[in-house]
Amino acid sequence: MNNIPKKYYIANWKMYQSFAAIKKFIITCSHDQDWKELIKGSYVGIAASYEHLYYVQKKLDKFGLHTGAQDCSAFLQGAYTGQVSIESLQEMKLDFCIIGHSEVRRELGQTDMLIASKFKMLLAANISPILCIGETLAQRNDEMTLQVLYDQLEQVLNFLQSYSGTTQIFIAYEPVYSIGSGIVPSTQDLEHIFSFLYKLVQQVPVAKNVMFLYGGSVSSKTVQQLQNIDEISGFLIGKASIDFQELKKIVQSDGGMV
Ligand code: PGA
Numbered sequence: 001m002n003n004i005p006k007k008y009y010i011a012n013w014k015m016y017q018s019f020a021a022i023k024k025f026i027i028t029c030s031h032d033q034d035w036k037e038l039i040k041g042s043y044v045g046i047a048a049s050y051e052h053l054y055y056v057q058k059k060l061d062k063f064g065l066h067t068g069a070q071d072c073s074a075f076l077q078g079a080y081t082g083q084v085s086i087e088s089l090q091e092m093k094l095d096f097c098i099i100g101h102s103e104v105r106r107e108l109g110q111t112d113m114l115i116a117s118k119f120k121m122l123l124a125a126n127i128s129p130i131l132c133i134g135e136t137l138a139q140r141n142d143e144m145t146l147q148v149l150y151d152q153l154e155q156v157l158n159f160l161q162s163y164s165g166t167t168q169i170f171i172a173y174e175p176v177y178s179i180g181s182g183i184v185p186s187t188q189d190l191e192h193i194f195s196f197l198y199k200l201v202q203q204v205p206v207a208k209n210v211m212f213l214y215g216g217s218v219s220s221k222t223v224q225q226l227q228n229i230d231e232i233s234g235f236l237i238g239k240a241s242i243d244f245q246e247l248k249k250i251v252q253s254d255g256g257m258v
Contacts, residue, residue: 007040007043008041008043008213009066010130010234011047011210011241012236013110013241014070016239019052019055022048024257025244030063033114035064038248038251041067043234044065044251045065045096046060046065046066046067047068047097048070048100050070051068053094057092067094067125068096070097071097071101071104072086072118083177086223095128096129096170097118098172099119099122100131112154119131120159123163123165123167123169126165127167128138128168128169128170131169131171133152133172134148134152134216136176140177146196149196150200151212153171157204160205161204164205165206170212171201173214174214174216177216178217179217180217180238180239181216183216183217184225184226191218194214195231197212211234212231214235215236218237218240219240219246220249220250220252223235223250223254224254225256235250237250
């Protein structure tokens, strides 16, 4: 497995919170005595929605938290109402950007080709892409999991064959049926899937810069089971991450460092 010094916790705040709720999170974090010590050696990131990004970044930077976006446009600039360019994310000095989340694939019909072009553009801008992949329950029941994951990764892996940059890359395996359901795949299933992903990624020259995350119903209750899988360097955490105390418990139960 990778020789990784850090454990990664990425909070995907989705569209869960009002501005008032975010302020409350920040106040609780700022009053917490052990937080900074707890996350030493770990990487904790908040993927906030666009309208909250600037505020979250300004307020949480001093508590050792990184900030990123939940998606980006595949266009450079121009007449694209409602979209947000990678250039803007770069100007804000964001650290990472989630792409290909199953909710975005589902709601906005984004294809693997579109997601792969965002991936390339993010790397060109030195923003770490967090590429989400995952199968639906029907695909899993049809024993299509590995094929689906391969298809979702293929174009990105082809591109990475000739990429030699140093930007950190994340691949987040998030089984669709696990998101928000409280269901986490068995350790045996996860070992099988992550070892498949790990082997695939070893074929690209920058394999050592690729970290694997697991996402889907990560909480302080499920995190211990997930700790035992060698290839997992961290977690993409949805619902559980909007409550500061629960996020803290996840980091605590997981032990921070790998
Ligand atoms: P969840 O979401 O932790 O609420 O299941 C994870 C995700 O969608 O990234």
